[in-house]
Amino acid sequence: MHRHPVRVYYEDTDLAGIVYYANYLKFIERGRSEWVRARGVDQVQIKVDLGIVFAVRRVVADYLSPARFDDQLTVTTELRALGGARIDLFQRVLRGDDLLFTAEVTLVCLGPEGRAARLPAGVRSRLEGDLPKNA
Template identity: 70%
Template sequence: MTHSFPIRVYYEDTDLAGIVYYANYLKFIERGRSEWVRALGVDQVAMKRDHGLVFAVRRVEADYLKPAKFDDDLTVSTELVAETGARIVVEQAVWRAGEKLFAATVTLVCLTEAGAAARLPADVRRKIAPPLH
C-alpha cells in the first residue's frame, strides 16, 4: 500500500532561483513518513513512553530529478519495501501532477533513548508489516 501526503511549496522552501532548496525535500519526506506511520496506527509518542524506543534515519539514498517551485502542489508517496526485526526500508517520492521530482530510499532503525540499536516491538511490527495470510 502506498501512502500519499500533500505538501504545498511555500516561499520559505525555495532558494534565490525560486526552486525548492535541495535539503527541504528531506523535510518533505520526513513529514510523509511521519504521516504514514500515524496512518498505520503507530503512536510514536507512546512507543517512546512505553518501550523507550524511537525511529531514526540510518541511510538515505536520494535522486533529485526535476525542480519544484514556489506554490507547487506536491504529493509525497511512501511505500514499505522491507522490514526486519530492527529496520524498516521505505521508498519515497515527491510528485507534481503525476511527474516524479524526487526519489529516495530511506532506511530507518529502532533505537533506545540512549542511542543503542533495538528490535521493533512486536505490536509495531504487526502494524508496519502485517503478516501475510
C-alpha cells in the same frame, strides 16, 4: 502506498525560486510521519512507554526535476522491507504525474541507550500489512 500532500511555501525555496535541495528531506520526513500515524503507530507513546524511537540511518536521494513556489506536491511512501530493527522505505515526491525526487530510506529502531533495538511486536504487526507480496 501512502500519499501525503505538501504545498511549497516561499520559505522552502532558494534565490532561484526553486525548492532548496535539503527541503525535500523535510517533505519526505512529513510523509513518513503521516505513513506511520496512518497505520495506528503513536511514536510519542512508544517513546514514553518503551523508550523506543525511529532514526534515519541511510538516505539515497535522486533529484530529478525542481519544484517551485506554490506547487502542490504529493509525497508517496512505500514499505520495502522490515528487519529486526530496520524499516526500508521508498519515497517519491511528485507534482501531478511528474516525478521530481526519489529516496531510498532506511530507518532503525533505537532503544533508550541509543543502540539498535528490535521493532516492538505491536509496531511490526501494524506495518507488516504494507509489505510487498513478494517480500
